[in-house]
Amino acid sequence: MTYEEAHRSFIQYHLDKRSGERRGRLERGHGHVESKFLCNVWWPLCGDFRNLHPEYEVLDWRGRSYFADFAWFSGTVKLIIEIKGFASHVRDMDRQKYCHELNRETFLHAMGYPVISFAYDDVEKNHPEICMTMLKMVMSRYQARRAPITRIQLAEKEIIRLAVQQARLIRPKDVERHFGIDHKTAVNLLKKLCSKGGLIPLYRGNRQRVVGYELAHDFLNFLD
Structure with a gap:
């Protein structure tokens, strides 16, 4: 039709x-x-x-x-x-x-x-x-997803929402507190989001230390 x-x-x-x-x-x-x-x-x-x-x-x-x-x-x-x-x-x-x-x-x-x-x-x-x-x-937010979604995908969406709500750089300790997870797991989640284009790492000095992560231009793709 x-x-x-x-x-x-x-x-x-x-x-x-x-x-x-x-x-x-x-x-x-x-x-x-x-x-x-x-x-x-x-x-x-x-x-x-x-x-x-x-x-x-x-x-x-x-x-x-x-x-x-x-x-x-x-x-x-x-x-x-x-x-x-x-x-x-x-x-x-x-x-x-x-x-x-x-x-x-x-x-x-x-x-x-x-x-x-x-x-x-x-x-x-x-x-x-x-x-x-x-x-x-x-x-x-009001519909059941037609395709299965993994726990990692759910976590990534929630991290993006958390970054929007905070309206500032998101740091591993923010993710640790929000999910009740350890530092290493939080860092890994943030790095995966960076590799997928949802976040951008910000460095201090000569790119030696990441001080936080900001939303990438295409972060909306992770919320649909």
């Missing part, structure tokens, strides 16, 4: 399940921006639209209906996905709308709806591949 065929079927399926304003909102609200996200990001990444709901209705902190661009369900997780254009979300937004948007996203997160947002410019043409990488990273 082509993307166009799958997209038509996807929208028609949800139209058939809705009535009243929920149906009307899907007819009016699912437009060019949302279609571009599905075509350039979601479809290349997932290959289907299972568990995805367009123009999904939730209530904000005032008890008013709000329609998110998409909601993705995975078990007990309901992830809200928004595609934000510069004009509607930045240039033309007044202070009250800005406050309402921030309050709504915070409220939804508190109610169990994590919200992630993508810039329309990235989705449409600038960096759809980055959007795919980020979305894959988020979704992977």
